[in-house]
Amino acid sequence: MQQLIVELGSRSYPIFVGSDLLPTLANTLQSSLNQQIFIITNEVVAPLYLEAVKAQLGARDIATFVMPDGEAAKTLTTWSEALDALLATGFARDCTVLALGGGVVGDLAGFVAASFHRGVDFVQMPTTLLSQVDSSVGGKTAVNHPRGKNLIGAFHQPKAVLIDTHFLTSLPSRELSAGLAEVIKYGIMADAEFFAWLEQYMPALMALDQRALTQAIMRSCRCKAEVVSDDEREHGRRALLNLGHTFGHAIEKAQGYGEWLHGEAVAAGMAIACDISVEQGHMLAADYERVLTLLRAANLPTSAPASMDWDEWQQLMLRDKKVQGGKVRFILPRGLGDAVITDKVAESLIVKAVSRQRG
Ligand SMILES: NC(=O)c1ccc[n+]([C@@H]2O[C@H](COP(=O)([O-])OP(=O)(O)OC[C@H]3O[C@@H](n4cnc5c(N)ncnc54)[C@H](O)[C@@H]3O)[C@@H](O)[C@H]2O)c1
Ligand SMILES: O=C(O)C(=O)C[C@@H](O)[C@H](O)[C@H](O)COP(=O)(O)O
């Protein structure tokens, strides 16, 4: 098992990464779990892993909320139902909310933990690649709104994150690819060497090679942890983790939550951001081609759906949480391993980039 720490002073927490952590779960999480544990999971993950997790928690008081599957369930309605179930347990403020599932479960459970009794302990057991490399770390919790993605939520850091790569053995390949989009994101925005490593190891990652997966997860979590430690509440550089998301969130909303997976939409969004950067004379055309090649090697889309017109793009992007003074702020790469936050992008470049079709 490997471990790293998200440094946040008195709220610092460990991330444990390994390939068979379930049997020693209680030991590993001993200091992070309370006596009363409210597990939030979903209808797909529960039959696969819930009993095994409960069996490891020993003589604790355990209650469970099983939510519907999918992005469409990341709503205030599900959040409210989870809170009803939690209130019905009679659990007190010293309970732990444990998220067992992908990013949808984690984001919703985190918001339940942030709001129950004004905030209780939260532990993440992410079961998708995307949640293991990104959403379980950093404390962004949220639900979607018909007007846009993640519009309602809170910052609420977990007490611990337990990443078991064994979970990935049951993950559908489309979901694996979606997770790889966020992995590739770290390479583009912050780490050119990691990007080159991914070019070499993408076939191994797609084949679920355990060594390669562990390395990719560790490097991704290290990158995210470092950014979060530096700027927990996104006053500045944390926004770089949003590379591809201004476009991606617009795609997810426009297509109907769950039609495009989050990672797929982010992949297309990153291709658009790189395209703009090339047009602005920053990213080299050759590096842009490397990005497209790597996204394709991970079976990810590299262009937006043709059905979206410019009015829809504009409307949706203006609801992005990075908007300041009525201006949309974009995360644009300057080259591989480097990105900036900017509101200085000619509209014509954006129109061109979102409507360019590459198949
Ligand atoms: N909070 C953050 O910092 C952050 C970061 C990135 C993404 N997100 C959010 O995360 C969400 C996407 O997360 P996701 O990609 O994990 O999607 P998801 O949670 O919908 O999981 C993907 C699918 O895989 C299933 N699944 C989960 N674990 C499985 C397993 N081990 N075996 C088989 N099936 C399994 C799920 O039931 C679901 O059908 C989005 O809502 C996105 O906005 C949040
Ligand atoms: O942790 C962050 O910060 C991120 O931006 C990570 C993103 O991958 C993630 O999708 C996040 O939920 C997006 O945040 P939002 O503030 O744009 O809703």
Ligand SMILES: [Zn+2]
């Ligand atoms: Zn994301």
